[in-house]
Amino acid sequence: MYPKNLQNKPKGTPACSRFRCHTSNRCMHTLTLFLSCLCALAALVTPAYALANCPSSCQCDDDTLVVRCGEGTLDVLPITLNPFIQRLVIQSNKIKTIDSSLQFYAELLFLDLSYNDLVTLPQRTFQFQRKLQELHLNHNKIGQISNMTFVGLTVLTVLNLRGNLLAELEQGTFAKMSKIEELNLGQNRINRIDPHAFDGLVNLRTLYLDDNTLTTVPAPSIFKAMPNLAELYLGTNSFTSIQANAFIDLKGLTRLDLRGAGLHNISAEALKGPDGLRYLDLADNRLQVVPTNALSHLERLEELLLGQNDFEVIGSGAFAGLKQLRKLEITGAQRLRSVQNGAFNANTNLEHLNLSSNKMLQEVQENALGGLPHLRHVILKENDLRTLAEGLVPWSDLQTLDLSDNPIVCDCQVLWLRNLLVSKNSSNDKLVGVMCAYPEPMRKEPLSQLSPAMLGCSHSDSKQQALIVVVVVVTTATITGLSLLIYGCRRRIRETLKGGWGNSALGRKEREYQKTCSDEEYMTRQQHSCSLSIQPTIPYTSSSGYNMHQTQPYMGSRPIPVTEL
Template sequence: MKLPTTKMSTQENQMKTTTAVARTRQKHDTRLQNFSQFTISICLMTLYMLVTPAAALANCPSSCQCDDDTLVVKCGEGTLDVLPITLNPFLQRLVIQSNKIKTIDSSLQFYAELLFLDLSYNELVTLPMRTFQFQRKLQELHLNHNKIGQISNMTFVGLGALTVLNLRGNLLAELEQGTFAKMSKIEELNLGQNRINRIDPRAFEGLLNLRTLYLDDNTLTTVPAPTIFQAMPNLAELYLGTNSFTTIPGKAFIDLKGLTRLDLRGAGLHNISADAMKGLENLRYLDLADNRLEVIPTNALGHLERLEELLLGQNDFEIIGSGAFAGMKQLRKLEITGAQRLRSVQNGAFNANTNLEHLNLSSNKMLQDVQEHALSGLPHLRHVILKENDLRTLAEGLIPWSGMQTLDLSDNPIICDCQMLWLRNLLVSKNSSSDKLVDVMCLSPEPMRKEPLSQFSPAMLGCSHTDTSHQALIVVVVVVTTATITGLALLIYGCRRRIRESLKGGWGNSALGRKEREYHKTCSDEEYMTRQQHPCSLSIQPTVPYTSSSGYNMHPTQPYMGSRSIPVTEL
């Protein structure tokens, strides 16, 4: 049987009215209960202050240390499961760590003068709405390492003076719109080590004074959108490591003009787009360690002209090529440690980083090759750490070793021979001064195994000369002598014909002069002149003795070039 429509409507209205009345009564009861709690708390506080003597304003729990002069209470590891309500109501610093507190009840309203509250390492699961509405003077709130799974825009109502909020190590999965809008003065927000995988575009709305943001060690799969960062124009430090980004898109940080520190350690990066770092002109510190980068992102890093410190270890690149860090003119400290595939550092790798002071290339188990000019052109380099690599030898001209303040080549399979004499001399000279360099242990040859290089003499290293300057002088002399002899030989070879002609001409003139004296009385002036014109035609024939008019024995000569012979009878 169906009821008339009018009766159905009447019943529905009655039900709605009953529900509304019930809700109203519930709200009224809640308000009345809150008011009653507040009234009771005020009465208890007033009664407590009136009854308690001035010398003992508080009842300190046995597990706590209370100081009524400094208004500080510290409760160490203990069994507290609720906030005590018998502490000094004018308390300013309250630290209750490593206890079993599961919720923050109304007892917190007794301490309206708090400036610092630390409830870390407890068992907090939820934070009721308006939990901190009476802590209007609170400046730091530490709720890290609890089990808090959700927060909303009503959780932190009343914390208008808060500057530091620490929620690290909880179970937060998402950040809703306007979650932190009530805390306009906050400067540091730590949301690291949670399970955050979704951030509302307006979650950080109102954080105009935020300077440091931790979002590391969460489950984010992409870098937060640029619109999210627009809400924090004064952000200086951003931690996004230990997530699963894979890549950084272009202009991801374009609105963070004031960022000076960016931590992307362990973010799962395989590559970085060329313009990913645009907008970070003021960045001073960048951590890209513990990622999956197969090549050094030279193009992306080239935008960071003011970068001073770069960490790039534990990646998958094999070579540090020439100009790998081009554009980073202000780079002062570079660490590439634990890169398990790194094999070679090539010439000119740091030629654009003339301000480099500290270089750490340690714990790269496959690094065998640091080319001779890989570290050239670095006048300010003072600290070099090359320990725990696979280096067998190093060239003396690698860097200006004499200016080193820190040099660590330990735990390398160094071959101690004459090529390492320069390093032995450097270790001896530096360790006798104020600078102390870590000694080098030899791997081979066998008699020197596991012995320090500095203790071996040049002769033991197989060097024939003890002084490197002496060796250099000998080399210079040998080179100059060889060059001189070679030059003379080439000169003689080129002028051999002229020298031969000069020698022949000299001998012929001598013979001619001797014969001229012999034939001075046998030749006429005309014939003598004829012979003088052809000195090279003079030849001696077999002699026939004859007697001159003066009574001397003379020897006739062969006629010159068609001139008649002189009969003996005509003389």
């Protein structure tokens, strides 16, 4: 703001130019000369703000001390602005260099010169901006910076150099900016980083190195200079792999972005160190399998993105160790075809699951999503799913369900899904409608508008169908069991039935005969006509005087002596 005693000073030329001489003509010449000298002297001591001029393409606010120059034709930095301005925004112009005119604005707190044509930054360009807190030079054509470029920016907290032509970072480039918290070097051509390039950045919280031409992850010694780093962006480079302990010194890291980094594999110890990591983006790489061993170190991870990779199967326990995982996205994985049972059995806190746009995904096994009590949002759109098991998830608990753009076969197996869509039609839950793909007569028909009969279901109640199936299975099993039992006991049953139809005496005699005949004799009795007829008895008197009867020997068998009885 202007000093209060000068805020009401009239704009325009000094007051002396309005002086009117009322003296005689004789003194006019002398007085005119005097006034001219006085006005010249006044111009020298008049504050610069009295001469401030706002370019036509800019908006200048002397109350908020903000100047904004939108798209225009400025090719140099204006020098006639209010010298007390605190925010200067000159975007999308044609400024090619920052000359000494910047020294007139020593009160700046915020400077944005993005989307211009800056090619070079002379040394000590910002030496008078000792109050500057944010500097945005993104999307220019700056090709080089050095440790002398940012001299004077001792309180700078944000430096944005994104979208320039930087190829390397020299030693101590940012050493004199110890208070910087965010440094954006993304979308450049950086292929070499001096081991001491980031020395002095002890307060750095966010670092962007994405979209460069790095072939390896920066060495751990480089990251050691930034112990408080919380967010690191390294995507869109050409790493191929991540070596063990690459981030071992980044204990405070909470967000790691490796999207599109060209990764084919990640070693088991690569992610060891940042134990507090909450967010990890590994999408758009070339991973052949889910890096289970590497991920297992991240016990506090809450959000994981793994889409657009080359794995074909998500196997059982693929995300073991991720106990706090709440959101998982696997989208656009063009080779993924199956999600197997127990794939997420270690992720009991999972709330949001996005498995969309996987064009070959035909199978999500029935127990793949089991044991997820907090699951509320499921997105399965744009896959190749033909049907889904009713027991896959507790569907009624979901707040979001999207099964659109799948070739669903509308038959009795999805009656439960039809009933779910109908029952939640009036609720606040976000259930996206399902369109039938097969059979052909139902193509593009909304599943929720089809009756059970149209789906080929004779019983509309799924529980009743299940009861009928159970009864049929039990009846079939009982009949089969009885048949096997009868077949196994057929000889005994036949003998029992034979003895029970008028031949009971014969049956008893035959059993008595079995007790006296040997096994060999019994087996051959049919050939020798081993009759069971009763033989006549011959009376005799025992030595004790009692009358006894002796049976006629059968087929030449010797009589049994009395002494043996």
